[in-house]
Amino acid sequence: MSFKVVHYINQFFANIGGEEMAHVAPELRDGLVGPGLALNNAWKGEAEIVKTIVCGDSYFAEHEKEAKEQILAWVKEINPDFFIAGPAFNAGRYGYACANVAIAVQEMGIPVLTGMYQENPGADYKNQVLIVATKDSAAGMRQAAPTMAKLALKIMKGEKLGASCEDGYMPNGIRVNFFEKERGAKRAVDMLIKKLADKPFVTEYPMPSFDRVEPGKAIKDMSKATIALCTSGGIVPKGNPDHIESSSASHYGEYSIEGVMDLTEEGWETAHGGYDPIYANQDADRVLPVDVMRDLEKEGVIGKLHNLFYTTVGNGTAVASAKAFAAEYAQKLVAAGVDGVIMTST
């Protein structure tokens, strides 16, 4: 039994016509049409295009809602194992249609794949849907079809996705490990030699643009403010009752310091694995300064110290995890009427 595939193409690749026929409404045909042949051949019977959906690019652009509804209705009825759109190369509206139709089908729980040139506007969706990088014109079909067919079959078979450069898809924000042919030092020297000669080179990790957090508004009267302590330095009650990991933490802890004037060696320690814990374990106030905050409270510099603190281990912990922890406990802090937070790191 082979996998059932539905293929989406535009009026041009269905041989209806060029721009002058771009207004044609969606149409469902049996079997494969045009570029579907190359995909089908590559699958050698393991998968097969059972239906082809053809839609004019202008029609899709001007009637996106209706076009999608019609296409999704057909896909639902056919219930294929896989949906493939394009490749669209550098045709802008076609690329847009491929990406959007694919995303809609993907939302139905059917795995999808499309392909296009990296500068196609549809490629903006590369983090939402798997897109194979192709050349900028239909002359690139010879390379694109086998790459798309191979990756599609891999997904149909439930195999694990390789790195983007191995499987030919556009980097989608998910880093995947793989083994290169050369070791890193040689790759670095080769890259530098190209850079020195002003030849093109491809970085293995494009630098991200960083989130910048706007500072909060100043607290006007600190003597009435409730201040909380939070830390990524891993301070926990002795014995680490919630088993916060020493690196790559999967959760945070919430602990009471009600009535605690000073973090003692007997009661507190750090779970952090990124620094020698000796000084933090001797006196956890060095990381989470409860003692100094109590002094400030007594002196009336701050209104009061919040009776709970939130803690995790920053060591090797993914930014996404850290963000999720804080998003959750920030709500608790707000609900508790906390005015300001001192966040300590290590």
Next chain:
Amino acid sequence: MKTLELGYIHINDIIIGSESKVENGVLYVDEAAVKALVLEDEFLKDVHFDVAKPGESTRITPVKDVIEPRVKVEGPGGVFPGMVNKVEAVGEGKTNVLKGMAVVTAGKIVGFQEGVIDMSGPGADYTPFSKTINFVMVCEPADSLLATDPEATLPIDNEKKPEYERAVRMAGLKVAAYLGELAKNVTPDETEVFSTPNLKEGMELYPDLPRVVYVAMLQTQGLLHDTYVYGVDAKRTLSTMMWPTEIMDGAIVSGNCVSACDKNPTYIHENNPVVHELFKQHGKTINFVGVIITNENVYLADKQRSSDWAAKLCELLGVDGAIVTQEGFGNPDTDLIMNTKKIELKGVKTAIVTDEYAGQDGKSQSLADADPLADAVVTGGNANQVIILPKMDKVIGMLDYVDVIAGGHAGSLREDGTIEAEIQVITSATNEMGFNKLSAR
């Protein structure tokens, strides 16, 4: 011209017995002699030796350092200067190397951050030390180092950890030097020559080649994250220069307990892959000028000073390009980016080597710092990738600490002996000197 000839003696087997010698590619180790050497240190109570070979169902953990035995045959100084031998400058003459083997120090954990070496199975693909025949030393701390608190998570008393780290580090280096010494009069199976011209000679020899320097960042965050250069704790140093061949004689050694995957063991310093790759291109496509070493301290003032100095040395040398490598992650990412940015702003082109902490799902930002000027990056892979390490028939060391080492979690060690953890736990898996082929996209 500074020239060092390395003589490689291929080791095919290690036999522990009552005599020490290297003969026909076999290393014989007198157990009593090496034991006596290790126990010279009052902070070590006992030591057990074992041999792990490629392909065996053997797991070594917790691993501290990995060292390649070497010996000076000709030329000034001795290996591991300032540590085992006197502090005399090394890097020229002849040095013999026991190739295909390594000394591995293991034992009760120092920090949270000692590694795993599997000699077969999926974990073996990630560590370079599954391909070497390993002479493993499992060290036992002296009673005076042990924690007295019965609830302590780790066996060593907090305040005694630096003492224990030093003891195990020195034991490894002494044993490696002892084994290397056995090969002093052995004829090498093959030799390789590395020559570095001084600045003037280099300019005259290769007037048309781009001049390239290697900027090696050394882990010096302190508190068990240290590197030693000629015996000096590198966090107390200013960025400076070295002949590349000094490193081959063990001038830089690891005293470091960062996550196993991206700490640079002494073995990788000795075999620094960037130095070797730059030598391969030297005189052909580039003129390899030398090595700048710079540290990775935790204070901002230190970071600023050290990166200023690394960039200033690049400027002073008038180089065209620089390779920058890192050790560790998180905090040192800021040093990496500072160095790269400042060197680029001096008009020197850079390519850098790092690794990633992109989360177990690969979706997070990989580095703790970033700059658009760092546009040529080589990655050693995502250290957060989860791996299942099947049970091994034999464990050298102990599995007691798998749950608490960096990259492990409560329940990492399953009842059937399988380990589920991040590749972070595997010694040198994502090495940031580019020793491996692992990468990510």
